[in-house]
Each structure stands twice: as C-alpha cells, then as structure tokens.
Amino acid sequence: MELRDFWGKSSKSWLFLILLFIASFGFYSNVFNWIPRWRQREVSQSCEAHHLQGQRESPPLSEGDCYPDTCRVPRVPRRVDVLLMTPWFAPIIWDGTYDSAILDAQFRNTTIGLTVFAIKKYVVFLKLFLETAEKYFMVGHRVIYYILTDRPADVPQIPLQEGRRVVILKVRNYTRWQDVSLHRMEMISNFSQQRFLHEVDYLVSADVDMKFSDHVGVEILSSLFGTLHPGFYASDRQRFTYERRPLSQAYIPEDEGDFYYAGGFFGGSVAEVYRLTTACHQAMVVDKANGIEAVWHEESHLNKYLLYHKPTKVLSPEYVWDERMLRKPPYLRRLRYVAVPKNHAQIRSR
Ligand SMILES: CC(=O)N[C@H]1[C@@H](OP(=O)(O)OP(=O)(O)OC[C@H]2O[C@@H](n3ccc(=O)[nH]c3=O)[C@H](O)[C@@H]2O)O[C@H](CO)[C@H](O)[C@@H]1O
Numbered sequence: 001m002e003l004r005d006f007w008g009k010s011s012k013s014w015l016f017l018i019l020l021f022i023a024s025f026g027f028y029s030n031v032f033n034w035i036p037r038w039r040q041r042e043v044s045q046s047c048e049a050h051h052l053q054g055q056r057e058s059p060p061l062s063e064g065d066c067y068p069d070t071c072r073v074p075r076v077p078r079r080v081d082v083l084l085m086t087p088w089f090a091p092i093i094w095d096g097t098y099d100s101a102i103l104d105a106q107f108r109n110t111t112i113g114l115t116v117f118a119i120k121k122y123v124v125f126l127k128l129f130l131e132t133a134e135k136y137f138m139v140g141h142r143v144i145y146y147i148l149t150d151r152p153a154d155v156p157q158i159p160l161q162e163g164r165r166v167v168i169l170k171v172r173n174y175t176r177w178q179d180v181s182l183h184r185m186e187m188i189s190n191f192s193q194q195r196f197l198h199e200v201d202y203l204v205s206a207d208v209d210m211k212f213s214d215h216v217g218v219e220i221l222s223s224l225f226g227t228l229h230p231g232f233y234a235s236d237r238q239r240f241t242y243e244r245r246p247l248s249q250a251y252i253p254e255d256e257g258d259f260y261y262a263g264g265f266f267g268g269s270v271a272e273v274y275r276l277t278t279a280c281h282q283a284m285v286v287d288k289a290n291g292i293e294a295v296w297h298e299e300s301h302l303n304k305y306l307l308y309h310k311p312t313k314v315l316s317p318e319y320v321w322d323e324r325m326l327r328k329p330p331y332l333r334r335l336r337y338v339a340v341p342k343n344h345a346q347i348r349s350r
C-alpha cells in the first residue's frame with residue numbers, strides 16, 4: 001500500500017497518530033515541570049535538616065538557604081498534651097512549640113539584662129548560677145548580668161563568652177530574708193530608671209539559689225512574661241496561695257485568678273518591668289503602713305499585678321522546677337532552671 005493510500009484510507013490511523021502526539025506532548029510538558037520540583041524538594045529536605053538542627057539550638061540559618069514557604073510554615077511544631085495558649089491569647093512556652101532558628105534571627109540585635117540578688121550568705125550560689133547561665137542562658141546573644149549584692153568582694157570571677165559581662169551593683173541588706181526578697185522590687189525599679197533603660201532591651205529577674213540545666217533562650221522574651229509556679233500549674237485556682245486578706249494590696253478574691261506565677265523568674269521589656277516593679281513596691285509600702293505583709297511576700301504582689309496586667313507570654317514550669325520537691329510529669333520534657341538544694345535555716349541566718 002502506497003503512503004498516499006494509507007493517509008487517504010485510514011482516517012482511524014490519522015486520528016490515532018494525532019492523539020498519540022497530544023498525549024506525549026502532555027507527558028513531556030509534565031516531565032519538564034518535574035525538574036524544578038525535584039530541585040525544590042532537595043532544598044526543602046536540606047531545610048528540614050536545618051530545622052531539626054535549629055531545634056537543637058544550632059546557629060540560625062541564612063534566609064537565602066530556604067524557600068520561606070516550604071521551609072518555615074509547614075514545619076511548625078505542635079503539642080497536644082499541654083495548654084499552649086492563655087484565654088487572652090498569650091502563648092505558653094513549652095518544649096516543642098517554637099523554632100529557635102527563627103527566634104534567634106528575630107532577636108539578633110537584642111541585649112538582655114539578667115538581674116540576680118546575692119545578699120549576705122546567698123553569694124555562695126553565684127558561682128553555679130553564673131557558670132550554668134554561661135552554658136544555657138541566651139547563648140549567642142548579648143547579656144549583662146546585674147549582680148545586686150552587699151558583698152561585692154565575694155562575687156566570683158568566672159570566664160564569660162563574648163558579648164557578655166558582669167555588672168556589680170552594691171545594695172544594702174536587710175536583717176529578715178523576707179525583706180531582702182520584698183525589696184528586690186524596689187531595687188529593680190530604681191535601677192531600671194537609672195541604668196537598665198539605657199543599657200538593655202529586656203530584663204529577666206531570677207532567684208540566685210537555682211541553676212540553669214537546659215536551654216533558656218529568646219523564646220521567653222516578650223513585653224511582659226511570668227512563669228507558672230511548679231507547685232501549682234496543675235491546681236485549681238482555689239488552691240493557689242494568693243494573698244486572701246482584703247487588707248493587703250496583694251489581695252485576690254477566691255473566684256479570681258488565672259495562674260499562680262513564681263516569684264523567681266519573670267521579666268519583659270525594661271519599660272514593662274519598670275512598671276511592674278514600681279507598682280509592686282508601692283503596694284508593699286502601703287501594706288507596711290497598714291501593718292500587713294503579704295503571705296508570699298513580693299510573689300503575692302507579682303501575682304496580683306499579673307492578674308490585672310496580663311502577661312504577653314507565659315513560661316511553662318520547665319523554666320522553674322524543683323527536683324527534690326516535685327515529681328516530673330511525662331509532658332515536662334525539659335528542666336531548664338532548677339532549684340539548688342539549700343538549708344533554709346542556715347543560709348537565711350545572718
Ligand atoms: C523559685 C521561686 O519562685 N522562688 C520564690 C520563693 O521562695 P524561695 O524560697 O526560693 O526564696 P529565696 O530564699 O530564694 O529568696 C528569694 C531570693 O532573694 C534573694 N535573697 C534572699 C535572702 C537573702 O538573705 N539573700 C538573698 O540574696 C536571693 O536572690 C533569693 O534567691 O518565694 C519568695 C518569696 O517568699 C520569692 O518570691 C522567690 O522568688
């Protein structure tokens with residue numbers, strides 16, 4: 001059969017060839033589409049690797065390494081076993097809820113002031129506090145340790161990483177340990193105005209009889225943050241040890257209260273910490289004039305303040321824990337800042 005006959009007679013074959021052409025065109029155009037997709041998948045796999053490293057607190061990756069939408073958004077970690085948000089939409093910070101790589105980049109040019117009081121015998125806690133802070137607290141960021149003490153000569157010298165320094169602020173002492181603890185608010189308030197406002201972006205106030213035992217980084221930073229007290233994070237509000245006597249400025253009625261916050265770890269922007277510490281100090285002055293001292297001292301006033309000035313972030317008990325007093329529930333994956341055992345009677349005596 002001649003070729004002309006084939007084209008002429010077999011219109012079916014004609015049709016078949018046209019269809020074959022269309023089908024193969026479709027196939028190859030898809031193949032060409034796949035090539036960039038393969039490349040993209042390679043990039044996003046390398047992003048995942050970076051991302052996982054990020055969760056292990058690696059240095060931040062550069063923005064140019066990843067496509068923002070494939071790298072960042074779909075990989076947001078989730079927890080379903082703990083409360084992640086307050087009713088006023090403040091995040092509650094638990095392990096597995098944030099990405100250090102993203103946050104470290106966001107807070108790249110931030111200076112953090114860590115205020116810690118070491119009055120009288122409490123200077124003995126400074127060495128371990130500072131050594132463990134160097135290992136775990138705001139690593140890779142600028143830090144000023146403000147050590148408020150009546151015994152500057154007893155402040156230990158420890159080697160510091162680059163971008164970190166110690167500032168010793170001499171303060172008076174008080175005979176009663178309760179007064180030492182209470183007057184922390186007044187002293188932070190005064191120094192905020194005098195220097196913290198000009199020297200740092202955020203302030204963190206911490207107890208000294210503690211040590212850092214895992215990462216505490218910029219994920220805690222926000223305008224105003226408090227920490228869930230490890231003894232009460234699972235309790236009903238009726239069991240919170242708020243001040244219940246109406247005579248005190250720290251009074252909270254039985255049917256009010258969100259959380260019970262720990263006195264030993266709170267902070268925020270310097271402006272907010274200044275407002276908080278000034279308000280708590282003024283409330284204590286009024287209490288003193290009325291001959292009353294709140295049941296848990298400045299912690300009671302802190303709780304009152306944070307009830308009516310809602311914190312913008314809340315830290316889980318990972319950020320204040322006591323291994324001797326409490327049994328760790330399975331959902332508490334990390335212990336970041338923990339109590340150092342102390343003999344209360346001995347350490348609090350003059
Ligand atoms: C982890 C935590 O949430 N701790 C709180 C808790 O008790 P604590 O039993 O942890 O109180 P504490 O003895 O640690 O005193 C609080 C802090 O005041 C300083 N200090 C105290 C006495 C002294 O002689 N020298 C000295 O430097 C020191 O920084 C110490 O860490 O309740 C206190 C109020 O009752 C405070 O609210 C603490 O922040």
Ligand SMILES: [Mn+2]
Nearest residue numbers: 207208209264
């Ligand atoms: Mn303490």
